[in-house]
Amino acid sequence: MRRDQHEPVGFVDRLADGLRVLYRPIQPDDKQRIIDGIARLSPRSRYLRFFSPLSRPSHDMLKVWTEVDQHRHLAWCAVEGDDPAQPGVGIARLVRQDHDATAAELAIAVVDDHQHQGVGSTLLTILALKADRVGIRTIVAYMLAQNEAALRWFRHLGAGVTFKGDCYEGRVSVSDLLQPSASAGPAMQRFANLAHLVRARLA
Numbered sequence: 001m002r003r004d005q006h007e008p009v010g011f012v013d014r015l016a017d018g019l020r021v022l023y024r025p026i027q028p029d030d031k032q033r034i035i036d037g038i039a040r041l042s043p044r045s046r047y048l049r050f051f052s053p054l055s056r057p058s059h060d061m062l063k064v065w066t067e068v069d070q071h072r073h074l075a076w077c078a079v080e081g082d083d084p085a086q087p088g089v090g091i092a093r094l095v096r097q098d099h100d101a102t103a104a105e106l107a108i109a110v111v112d113d114h115q116h117q118g119v120g121s122t123l124l125t126i127l128a129l130k131a132d133r134v135g136i137r138t139i140v141a142y143m144l145a146q147n148e149a150a151l152r153w154f155r156h157l158g159a160g161v162t163f164k165g166d167c168y169e170g171r172v173s174v175s176d177l178l179q180p181s182a183s184a185g186p187a188m189q190r191f192a193n194l195a196h197l198v199r200a201r202l203a
């Protein structure tokens with residue numbers, strides 16, 4: 001079936017706490033939603049995401065973050081309810097590296113009130129599926145040493161993690177995420193099962 005160009009792209013899911021969440025691609029008019037979303041992050045989450053206490057992004061940053069081509073720069077968000085104009089719950093992006101277009105750097109954040117309910121995993125799954133379609137083979141994430149949850153998450157997803165002097169670099173293969181070997185650990189198997197469900201919802 002051909003998708004009408006005005007038909008919303010994405011899908012609605014329900015979190016464990018009952019909140020309905022719409023996953024959809026980032027749009028140029030998400031700039032204010034991102035400003036509001038950053039304000040909803042705790043100081044700790046903001047620091048773990050931006051490596052600084054960033055409170056208000058510049059106009060240029062917002063332009064780069066929202067006016068994306070979904071090929072060199074892939075970006076999706078989760079918003080409350082099933083109305084695309086509702087407040088943001090989470091956001092994730094992959095930006096191809098200049099020196100290796102088959103590797104892309106991940107940036108991801110979920111507002112503290114809704115963390116640990118699978119929003120981050122769902123956003124990462126969507127990006128992994130999209131990345132696979134546009135030739136991105138490796139997802140690279142930079143994580144501060146105090147970001148134990150993200151470091152554990154990436155290690156469980158099979159990432160090679162190395163210390164780079166001021167932070168850790170995690171590198172995970174998109175194909176390992178989407179088609180883990182039979183001997184891969186339970187987190188990787190769960191991720192692949194989630195990818196199976198998300199693929200069907202995106203179809």
Ligand SMILES: CC(C)(COP(=O)(O)OP(=O)(O)OC[C@H]1O[C@@H](n2cnc3c(N)ncnc32)[C@H](O)[C@@H]1OP(=O)(O)O)[C@@H](O)C(=O)NCCC(=O)NCCS
Nearest residue numbers: 045048049108109110115116117118119120121149153187
């Ligand atoms: C990292 C982050 C995006 C995860 O989002 P989330 O919606 O909480 O993620 P999920 O609920 O899908 O959980 C992902 C994994 O992290 C674990 N996790 C999430 N929150 C956790 C917490 N507070 N403590 C311990 N583990 C946690 C989950 O158990 C899961 O691991 P598993 O798949 O091995 O079980 C979110 O915690 C966040 O925004 N943190 C601040 C910004 C940041 O650190 N960005 C990452 C830099 S790359």
